[in-house]
Amino acid sequence: MGVKEKVATSTSNGFFSIWFLMFLVLSVTPLVFSRTLPEDPDPCDAMKLRDFEKLRSDQIAVLINGYSESRIPLLQSIVAAYSGSSIVSSILVLWGNPTTPAQLLDHLYHNLTRYSLGTASISLIQQSSSSLNARFLPRPSVDTRAVLICDDDVEVDNKSLEFAFSVWKSNPDRLVGMFVRSHGFDLQGKDWIYTVHPDKYSIVLTKFMMMKQDYLFDYSCNGGVEMEEMRGIVDTMRNCEDILMNFVAADKFRAGPVMVGAERVRDWGDARNEEEQEQVENGVREAGLSSRRVEHRKRRGKCIREFHRVMGKMPLLYSYGKVVNSVGEQGLCRKSGKLVFCDRD
Numbered sequence: 150m151g152v153k154e155k156v157a158t159s160t161s162n163g164f165f166s167i168w169f170l171m172f173l174v175l176s177v178t179p180l181v182f183s184r185t186l187p188e189d190p191d192p193c194d195a196m197k198l199r200d201f202e203k204l205r206s207d208q209i210a211v212l213i214n215g216y217s218e219s220r221i222p223l224l225q226s227i228v229a230a231y232s233g234s235s236i237v238s239s240i241l242v243l244w245g246n247p248t249t250p251a252q253l254l255d256h257l258y259h260n261l262t263r264y265s266l267g268t269a270s271i272s273l274i275q276q277s278s279s280s281l282n283a284r285f286l287p288r289p290s291v292d293t294r295a296v297l298i299c300d301d302d303v304e305v306d307n308k309s310l311e312f313a314f315s316v317w318k319s320n321p322d323r324l325v326g327m328f329v330r331s332h333g334f335d336l337q338g339k340d341w342i343y344t345v346h347p348d349k350y351s352i353v354l355t356k357f358m359m360m361k362q363d364y365l366f367d368y369s370c371n372g373g374v375e376m377e378e379m380r381g382i383v384d385t386m387r388n389c390e391d392i393l394m395n396f397v398a399a400d401k402f403r404a405g406p407v408m409v410g411a412e413r414v415r416d417w418g419d420a421r422n423e424e425e426q427e428q429v430e431n432g433v434r435e436a437g438l439s440s441r442r443v444e445h446r447k448r449r450g451k452c453i454r455e456f457h458r459v460m461g462k463m464p465l466l467y468s469y470g471k472v473v474n475s476v477g478e479q480g481l482c483r484k485s486g487k488l489v490f491c492d493r494d
């Protein structure tokens with residue numbers, strides 16, 4: 150940030166007084182609204198001067214979407230858990246519900262910082278737009294190469310978080326996640342669909358999506374009219390921003406995502422769609438799909454077809470298998486005739 154300000158003032162002397170005024174506003178604002186970061190008028194512009202190689206690589210920033218007031222206790226527990234991990238440098242709670250009273254958000258912010266366990270900085274940001282695309286806006290305050298995008302319904306233990314980060318470090322161009330889905334081609338309908346395959350996947354869900362920060366910029370700022378149209382589809386469908394991010398990453402790097410296993414995941418499901426309630430371990434559960442779930446899958450299929458139409462190709466690629474933490478590291482013990490991890494009782 151400091152560098153950016155210097156560049157701005159030295160290259161535009163004519164506007165010095167304006168920059169100085171902005172500087173004043175920016176430095177005073179946090180005192181008035183301590184829970185929010187100053188809104189960036191144009192995040193795409195602000196990120197242009199950024200050298201991603203210079204961002205820190207030993208920690209991650211966590212971007213959590215929050216919307217439902219009834220889930221605030223859960224959100225608090227998730228933020229506290231992430232804040233206890235030494236690899237988390239900052240946590241940004243992106244509040245997407247415009248009707249939530251400011252006073253409630255003040256309390257929430259107070260609680261979030263009070264129960265934080267580590268040194269991670271915590272901010273609560275009231276999103277200026279209710280667009281689902283807003284969760285992927287680049288954040289100038291984020292100074293890490295990797296970001297973790299997640300929802301307010303999944304709590305991951307910090308050992309698994311660290312493991313996912315180590316997997317990401319060796320696959321920095323790919324999306325790394327714990328919850329996966331898949332695109333498919335329906336031979337009868339002769340069209341793309343959204344589905345779950347037992348042995349392969351091509352889509353990482355935003356319940357836990359780790360990726361390089363650059364993809365935020367690619368999603369929000371690059372890609373010209375094509376990306377603009379696809380972001381428009383997300384707004385029209387009020388869904389599928391996660392699928393579009395998978396399109397963006399797969400198209401750029403021509404590789405599918407990586408699925409990592411977690412030790413302890415608590416998944417409370419997404420209030421907006423039942424379909425997401427199935428845990429990744431449960432695998433395929435085609436039988437007994439509720440009608441809401443079927444509807445949800447149809448809508449997601451429509452998104453895939455629309456993105457495919459706009460791009461004129463199908464960039465999504467399949468990956469196979471799941472990367473798990475080395476069992477040898479934990480050791481197996483024989484207990485009542487069964488092999489179990491030694492640190493479990």
Ligand SMILES: *[C@@H]1O[C@H](CO)[C@@H](O)[C@H](O)[C@H]1NC(C)=O
Nearest residue numbers: 229230233234235236266307
């Ligand atoms: C993991 O989280 C717990 C609290 O949830 C914390 O006490 C511990 O220090 C964390 N471990 C690491 C390695 O960050």
Ligand SMILES: *[C@@H]1O[C@H](CO)[C@@H](O)[C@H](O)[C@H]1NC(C)=O
Nearest residue numbers: 221222225253254256257260
């Ligand atoms: C803040 O924490 C207190 C005490 O745990 C709780 O009663 C209250 O509902 C919380 N409020 C918000 C907005 O998180």
